[in-house]
Amino acid sequence: MEAGHHSIKIYPRKTNHLILNSAMEALGLLFHLLLLGLLVHAELNFTYKGFLKANVTTEGASFIKSDGILALTNDSVRLIGHSFYPSPIRFKKSNPNRTEAAVTFSTNFVFSISPKYPEIGGHGLAFVLMPTEKLKSLPNQYLGLPNDTDNARFFAVEFDVVQNVELQDINDNHVGIDISSLISNISEPAAYYSSNDNRSNSVALKSGEPIQAWIDYDSNKMLMNVSISPCGTLRPHRPLISFPIDLSLVLDEYMYVGFSASTGLLAALHYVHGWSFSIEGRAQDLDPRKLPFLNSKPNKLMHSKGFAVGITLASITLIFLAIIGVIQIIFRIRDGDEIMEDWEIEYRVHRFNYSELFSATRGFGEKNLVSSGGFGRVYRGVIRGTGLEVAVKRVYSGSRQGMREFVAEITSVGRLRHRNLVHLHGWCRKQNELLLVYDYFPNGSLDKLLYEDGPLKGKNLTWDQRYKILTGIAHALLYLHENCNQRVVHRDVKPSNVLIDEDLNAKLGDFGLARTYEHNNDPQTTHIVGTLGYLAPELTRTGKATTSTDVYGYGGADELVLVDWVRxxxxxxxxxxxxxPTLKNYHSGEAQLVLTLGLLCCHPHPDYRPTMRRVVQLLLGDATLPPLPHDIHMEVPIAITEYSDTFGDDSDNPSSQKMPSSSSKNSWTIGHTTRVTF
Structure with missing residues (x-):
């Protein structure tokens, strides 16, 4: 070549090799993307005809039976069971306008609920969408779902078989949609519409029979449809619930999908027999003939001879079991701990075996002793089989809390359901010994928490924690006074009867002196009961306990201070x-409210005490406490008739349950010059 020109060498074989490698890499990437797309698609559409080979997780009490049925709970009390598809599913997609919208999804499944005691019922189960598969919930009547409305974020369709007054349930056999709260946004009695006459046909959710459910969300219409029908019937042409909702405001981008159930005092089997789910399409229909059931019908009839032999053997077995059962009953009656009481039949309170409680408390040993008093002793125990930690209240026959008070406590607490009341698990009787079984609270009672060598000694409660405790007690008393089917007067409100759980929530307990009566009737009790220091002064004159006497006890329960000194x-x-003085960084306005409210609740005249509804309103900031006279306890009212309709003892006045409208104000006069308005 000539000087000054650069030479260029060409290697055709090497270039072809590089091109071939690049093409293979591009092709491999394409196959990878295609395979990933297929995997994603597979995750968004699945059908399980039984769960032996299903891709689901089981948490808590849930497990997969050998026949392929997914059991969320067994028939024991105080259990929680969850089962989820193991991977979170994307429930939001981006729109061209850069906003996120919830995707269309569809599911259908077959479930059954078999209560341990069919005439009482159970609690039910729920289909749920949750941001996490690790639910923080308690074994109670809340279907295994979180009851912390401040932090919960979920979507659920509940199939509920108990009527919970606290949650505003419409009846004890309903289907509802829950949006981040256990109070349903919409609910309907369980039923389906037949295609022939468009008539509503009731479905008994707790019958133990398999029931099929369809849940479909249309993202374009922003409409949720829910249908149910007995398994084996056609899908109803009309949904039971049709609820407009934009789920993009409720769901996170990725959510776990599955089922949740729990048992509280009412136990039941909660089963799922099959499940189909789909994103952006209709879920595949389930064929009932291919699903596992508890009582499957045989395909062929048995020969008559074999059938006769089977019947004979079954009859002999039943007779043998009946004899054994009678022998056991005789021995239990002889031991004195299995005598059925009339009130037990009426209120359906769970009864423990004495041997079970004896074992749980390690023979009622001193190391398990929690407290003692005039009524007897309280022991810590752990129920074998469930691992449930309980407090066993052991009442002696010679104690001041005899059979009458024992029955009162069982019949009162056994029907009550509220987050600020102690939950009763059951009871037991062994000859002259009476036992009650409650939740165990390691923090003990409020008085020990504040004054004695309790588990939190040295850790001063903050102001927010104290305010939370006072508000919780107020909510409990409001529930007892106004929100129960029958009004309950506790009659012994004091710090030692307020228990504190691990989250420092207040739980009002010890209903041994409680009395119930209809909202429209006056209490008839004429003898004085309670604890000195917390008795309202009018009890010494009338002997009649009312909700106003409970209010007095609540004012005295605020033992941050002494009443006379505060006055x-x-x-x-x-x-x-x-x-x-050891309390730092408290809210001055709230502190003044609490102290002043305590004085009002402890007013010597019952007509000047607020109702618990008014107390709750003041603590929550829904009402304002006006300035009060210098000494509200000493100044004598001119005429009670001027203000008796304001803070009168509404425990005896059914009309007082109606709160005044926002356009009107209640007022009363104290002394000669001061007129206080609420």
């Missing part, structure tokens, strides 16, 4: 000096 400080306008 004196209030008269000098120095009420905040009564605050615990």
């Amino acid at each position: 004196e400080l209030h008269s000098r306008r120095e009420i905040t000096r009564a605050i615990d």
Whole structure:
């Protein structure tokens, strides 16, 4: 070549090799993307005709039976069971306008609920979408779902077989849609519409028979449809629930999908027999003939001879079992701990065997002793088989809390359902010994928490924690006074009867002196009961306990201070000096409200005490406490008739349950010049 020109060499074989490698890499990437797309598609559409080979997780009490049925719970009390598809599923997609919309999804499944005691019922189960598969919930009547409305974020369709007044349930056999709350946004009695006459046909959710459910969400219409029918019938042409909702405002981008159930005091078997689910399409229909059931019908009839032999053997077995059962009953009656009481039949309270409680408390040993008093002793125990930690209240026959108070406690607590009441698990009787079984609270009672060598000694409660405890007690008393089917007067409200759980929630307990009566009737009790220091002064004159006497006890239960001392400080306008000096960073306005409210609740005249509804409104900031006279306890009212309709003892006045409208204000006069308005 000539000088000054650069030479260029060409290697055709090497170039072809590079091109071939690049093409193979591109082709491999294409196959990878295609395979990934197929995998994603497979995750979004699945059908399980039984769960032996299903890709699901089981948490808590849930497990897969040998026949392929998914059991969320067995028929024991205080259990939680969850089962989820193991991977989170994408429930939101981006629109061209860069906003996120919930995707269309469809599911259908077959379930059954078999209560241990069919005439009582159970609690039910729910289909759920959750941001996490690790649910923080308690074994109670809340279907295994979180009851913390401040932090919960979920979508659920509940199939509920108990009527919970606290959750505003419409009946004890309903289907509902729950949006981040256990109070349903919409609910309907369980039923389906037949295609022939468009008539609603009731479905008994707790019958133990398999029931098929369809849940479909249309993202374009923003419409949720829910249908049910007995398994084996056609899908109803009309949904039971049709609810407009934009799920993009409810769901996270990725959610876990599955089922949740729990048992509280009412036990039941919660089963799922088959499940089909699909994103952006209709879920595949389930064929009932291919699903596992508890009582499957044989394909062929047995020969007559074999059938006769089987019947004979079955009859002999039943007779043998009946004889054994009678022998066991005789021995139990002889031991004195299996005598059925009339009130037990009426209220259906669970009864423990004495040997079970004896074992749980390690023979009622001193190491398990929690507290003792005039009624007997309380022991810590662990129920074998369930691992449930309980407190066993052992009442002696010679104690001041005899059979009458024992029955009162069982019949009162056994029907009550509220987050700020102690939950009763059951009872037991062994000859002259009476036992009650409650939740165990390691923090003990409020009085020990504040004053004695409790488990939190040295850890001062913050102001927010104290305020939370006071508000919880107020909610409990409001529920007892106004929200029960029958009004309940506790009659012994004091710090030692307020238990504190691990989250520092207050739980009102010890209903041994409680009495119930209809909302429209007056209480007839004429003898004085309760604890000195917490008895309202009018009890010494009338002997009649009312909701107003409970209010007095609540005011005394705020033992951050002494009532007389606070009254004196209030008269000098120095009420905040009564605050615990070790308490740092408290809210001055709330502290003054609590102390002043305590004085009002402890007013010597019952007509001047607020109702618990008014107390709750004040603590929640829904009402304002006006300035009060210097000494509200000493000044005598001119005429009770001027204000008796305001803070009168509404425990005896059915009309007082109606709160005044926002356009009107209640007022009363104290002394000669001060008129206080609420």
